[in-house]
Amino acid sequence: MGSIGRVRQLVESVIEFHIGELKLEEFAVFNTRGDPLSVIVATILSQNTNDKNAVRAYKTLAEVVGTPLKPEALLALGVEGIARAIRVSGMHQVKARAIVNLANSVTIQELEELEPMSLRSKLLSVPGIGYKTADVFLLMYRRYPIFPVDTHIRRILVRYGVVRPGDSYERIRLTVEGELPRDPEYLMRAHLSLIRHGRTVCKALRPRCGDCPVASTCLKVAV
Template sequence: MTFLSVYRSLYKHYGPQSWWPGDTPFEIMVGAVLTQNTAWINVEKAIAHLKHGRALSLNKIAAMPAAQLARLIKPAGYFNVKAKRLQNFCRWLQQQGGEKVIREWDDDELRRGLLSVNGVGFETADDMMLYAFDRPVFVIDAYTRRLFARLGLIDGDEAYETLRHLFESNLSRRIKTRAQQVQMYNEYHALIVIHAKDICRKRARCSECCLRRQCPAALQPENLS
């Protein structure tokens, strides 16, 4: 089993996902901050509150009182912390000249800039890179670690950057153009999320898994059916 064969199996089973949910690149970036340590359904509620309050804009989020923003995004959890992080990000984006300006930056400059914002870590920055700016960056999350550790392709406790480079180096050998890389990384991450949420849970449903015949964890006696 390889990283590419896993992708092909998941894609064949689930089909295209066309992810990430969001009407605009800015909404995607807001969602990337809000989704830290919470389920996406909670992020959707928070974004709906921002839209209802006519507050889903760079300038309004940056300028509003932190307590007001926290109330609007309360469904996303950790709302006081996330309000501060979201405002940190929006004020940084204002200082750079806005989304159109940073969209012109090269990959390394853009990623360094995003990571310079207090409260934006590797996963959040890479969500923005891939889904808001169409950059060929593979997102590593807890679902990825769990699934691929069970498949025996990683240990699961590697550093974020180690895993990102591992995925990108393996997949980029077969996919040459940036546009194709972006499309695959987008689909692959979405497929990992849907599979890990529904099947490869903390308590895995191995009998329903499309990867079970090649998965060392699924072939353990207690998981065979």
């Protein structure tokens, strides 16, 4: 692998290993109507649940308020109405509050046009919206070259030995971005392939290291 860094080695191998089997319909954000608010709401709904439940919750909510999602329609339904519609996604009260906070704070025009890092700051100031949600939106919808870190990705990077268990979200994101091309299409492939790797090979409980394409360079296997 010559002089390329360890993060890049890992990501290249994982992309190559999984790219043929990536199914976009397995990811909640690709099951929305594709309007900006839908993409963020689907990401909120996918927190701490599987994408199947997130998609069911999104579809029920979309049926109630209509699509494309609009802040006014979500505000009219209110926290209780939204919570009822998204119940299947779990933590429905918390998520419903985050959705209402979002609808109160950000306009569709801002989601579409605000300078990406200013929009990121704005989204992060909304109670209930975290780094991952903001970054998934920037990458998937705005096609801005940023790398969202989810729990699967964090686990793989820690096991592989390129970040430490206590590292902050921002530290991990910048470590990864420092070694990858600033190309949104590449970063999207990397993000989705690593999630797939975490779901199918580098699983939380019993990682299948014997089937892993990076086992020969993984720190977890070496110790």
